[in-house]
Amino acid sequence: MEEQLKTDFLEGMSRAATFVAVATTDGHRGRYGVTVSSMTSVSTEGDYPSLLICVHYMGMAASAMLANRGFCLNLLNEDQRDIANLFAGRDSDDHEERFDQLKWKTSPKGHPMIDGAVANFECQMATELWWKTHHIIVGEVTSVRLSDDSRPLLYGGRSYQRAVAIEG
């Protein structure tokens, strides 16, 4: 790939503000979590709504989500930057230990639901595409928990942001 194309691509993408979520999973492959900004709503057709995330194939979380056949997508509140950093591996490499540092409950299908997240989407694995460095994982949402506080954490311009309404 031409170096300038890659640089321009990364700079262009850094200008997109995205939501910040932690995808968590538990099951026979163990308990893992990873911070993702790649969450996208896909469809409300069919028996369940669906969403997708893109997760790097090298991380433990991706293979655990695939093996456990499900995950919970925890859409973080603007006050949860510490949790985003924790699950981005910035403070600790031990996934089990990360879960000791926050409050969470077990979802109906057994995945960690992070307390205080603006929404918790519990997903069963629907399909997956391995594209170069990332697994594009589509989950069917089997349950949603909503918090009273709906201010989401954003990431854009290479830093955390909050959404501010534009008047008029």
Ligand SMILES: Cc1cc2nc3c(=O)[nH]c(=O)nc-3n(C[C@H](O)[C@H](O)[C@H](O)COP(=O)(O)O)c2cc1C
């Ligand atoms: C704001 C933010 C968004 C991120 N989004 C993604 C993402 O969508 N997909 C991904 O694979 N990694 C993403 N990462 C990086 C992973 O969180 C990080 O590389 C990973 O947790 C480190 O691997 P480990 O959990 O095995 O330590 C993001 C990190 C941050 C801080």
